[in-house]
Amino acid sequence: MPDGRAGSGRLERRYRRLLRWYPPEHRNVHGDEMLAVLLAAARAAQEKPDRADVADLIAAAVRIRLRPRGALSDGPGWGDALAVFSVAAPLLMLVSTSLCLWAIDIWAPASSGPVADVSRLVFFGQALVVPFVLFNARHWAVVAAAIPGLFWLVLAALALVVGRFVQGAVDSVEYPVLASVLEVVALSASPGPGRGLQLMRGRHWALLGVAAVPAAALSPVLAPLQSAQAGLPLSAALLWLRAALGLAPAGVFFAIPLVLVLAVLLGMWLSSAAGKRMAVLFGSLAGPYLAIVLVQHFGGAVSVTPVFVAAFAAAVVAAYTVLVAAGRGRRRGPAVRRRIDTGR
Amino acid sequence: MRPAPRSPRSRVAPSLFPMYRLAVYNKGMSIRPLQEPAFLILTSLAAGPQHGYGIMADVTKISTGRVRLRAGTLYAALDRLSSAGMLDVDHEEIVDARLRRYYRLTPAGRDRLTAETARLRANAAAAAGRLGLADA
Numbered sequence: 001m002p003d004g005r006a007g008s009g010r011l012e013r014r015y016r017r018l019l020r021w022y023p024p025e026h027r028n029v030h031g032d033e034m035l036a037v038l039l040a041a042a043r044a045a046q047e048k049p050d051r052a053d054v055a056d057l058i059a060a061a062v063r064i065r066l067r068p069r070g071a072l073s074d075g076p077g078w079g080d081a082l083a084v085f086s087v088a089a090p091l092l093m094l095v096s097t098s099l100c101l102w103a104i105d106i107w108a109p110a111s112s113g114p115v116a117d118v119s120r121l122v123f124f125g126q127a128l129v130v131p132f133v134l135f136n137a138r139h140w141a142v143v144a145a146a147i148p149g150l151f152w153l154v155l156a157a158l159a160l161v162v163g164r165f166v167q168g169a170v171d172s173v174e175y176p177v178l179a180s181v182l183e184v185v186a187l188s189a190s191p192g193p194g195r196g197l198q199l200m201r202g203r204h205w206a207l208l209g210v211a212a213v214p215a216a217a218l219s220p221v222l223a224p225l226q227s228a229q230a231g232l233p234l235s236a237a238l239l240w241l242r243a244a245l246g247l248a249p250a251g252v253f254f255a256i257p258l259v260l261v262l263a264v265l266l267g268m269w270l271s272s273a274a275g276k277r278m279a280v281l282f283g284s285l286a287g288p289y290l291a292i293v294l295v296q297h298f299g300g301a302v303s304v305t306p307v308f309v310a311a312f313a314a315a316v317v318a319a320y321t322v323l324v325a326a327g328r329g330r331r332r333g334p335a336v337r338r339r340i341d342t343g344r
Numbered sequence: 345m346r347p348a349p350r351s352p353r354s355r356v357a358p359s360l361f362p363m364y365r366l367a368v369y370n371k372g373m374s375i376r377p378l379q380e381p382a383f384l385i386l387t388s389l390a391a392g393p394q395h396g397y398g399i400m401a402d403v404t405k406i407s408t409g410r411v412r413l414r415a416g417t418l419y420a421a422l423d424r425l426s427s428a429g430m431l432d433v434d435h436e437e438i439v440d441a442r443l444r445r446y447y448r449l450t451p452a453g454r455d456r457l458t459a460e461t462a463r464l465r466a467n468a469a470a471a472a473g474r475l476g477l478a479d480a
Contacts (some may be wrong), residue, residue, distance in 0.1 A: 030419050036417045036442035053414055060416030064423070291369040 081277035082190030090129040099216035112143035136194035142187045149180035214260035381421050393434035393448040412465040
């Protein structure tokens with residue numbers, strides 16, 4: 001090994017500065033080791049890092065930062081919950097949106113205007129994510145999951161220019177925007193859908209299938225049905241349930257899908273620590289809509305605006321980040337910080 | 345609904361040093377051909393445990409000077425390979441107040457390198473045969 005220690009003080013500082021390009025998790029594990037290799041490979045009395053080394057370090061650091069890694073998934077709890085969510089959320093969206101479209105086709109075929117067409121597009125967007133998730137193709141799943149969100153951005157931009165016609169379409173795809181944001185977070189911050197598939201057992205798949213029905217009943221994708229009765233999405237849920245279950249549209253049945261969704265979330269929350277995390281994830285997916293249904297049920301008037309959904313998505317992501325960062329701060333004990341004293 | 349397919353790739357054994365597994369890569373490293381740096385790193389470790397600088401020097405030697413790994417590329421590859429369960433930390437030393445961490449091939453890494461070698465050999469034999477090279 002060549003003696004790279006000559007003039008190494010300045011060189012070492014410069015290499016340390018370059019290593020700051022790497023994420024802290026990577027630096028904690030490989031930082032000292034990389035520094036040792038860089039200094040060992042240095043020429044005698046070298047004071048500046050090689051240009052080729054600088055380019056290589058920065059390029060590798062950027063690649064590592066772009067890698068889907070367990071940024072939020074430090075600790076098995078959140079990582080596993082996000083992994084399961086990354087599989088379950090697109091499936092839930094796919095099944096519930098297909099139920100909605102089926103309901104629209106049966107009961108309101110005349111309403112297939114731009115809004116229903118957009119719902120269909122969103123449906124295909126979700127359908128696109130599902131196979132990638134099932135085959136554990138995480139990168140492609142991230143791309144597919146991001147499409148509804150990007151699509152909505154384009155529509156929203158168009159709405160600013162063109163006006164009302166597109167505005168309707170923008171309103172009807174807000175829901176997938178939230179799902180899109182949450183799915184991208186779950187896919188990129190968890191160990192991946194492969195882990196989710198590994199963790200999911202028969203009863204989880206069954207629960208997913210059952211939960212899709214009330215989720216569909218609450219879905220804003222049923223919006224075209226609202227002309228039948230005032231209020232969204234409660235009346236749509238009612239219409240859908242009445243026809244699907246053969247129930248009379250009387251009092252208590254208004255609340256059936258709402259109660260079912262809340263019951264599923266509560267059951268998750270109570271089942272285990274992992275279940276609690278799942279309840280938080282699914283609750284944030286359903287949150288704005290549950291809130292609106294509740295407000296409408298008690299006679300209030302709320303409409304889901306794009307700003308509301310975007311703000312909610314941002315708040316949820318921020319909350320996850322804070323939660324997980326706090327958890328990581330606690331866990332990162334002296335074992336991970338096993339740094340070697342290099343005389344600095 | 346279809347029961348969950350069990351992914352054999354996510355069956356990475358819990359490491360003795362879980363903190364070295366930064367990225368939990370379930371992605372198709374076991375299906376796609378290995379990239380050249382990864383192949384050369386595994387080849388270097390096939391002879392026995394080796395530290396970072398040792399791997400760098402060995403890779404240059406194995407590739408007869410054609411491939412010169414730099415620290416960034418080397419550690420990105422080491423991180424990826426250890427996440428995929430192909431290598432693990434063997435031991436650590438402090439030399440001249442500097443950390444030296446030795447890596448070794450895991451059985452999964454050895455299998456992967458064997459499979460990759462067979463694939464390359466078959467391709468090379470086919471090419472040599474069609475080109476009418478002597479050692480076909």
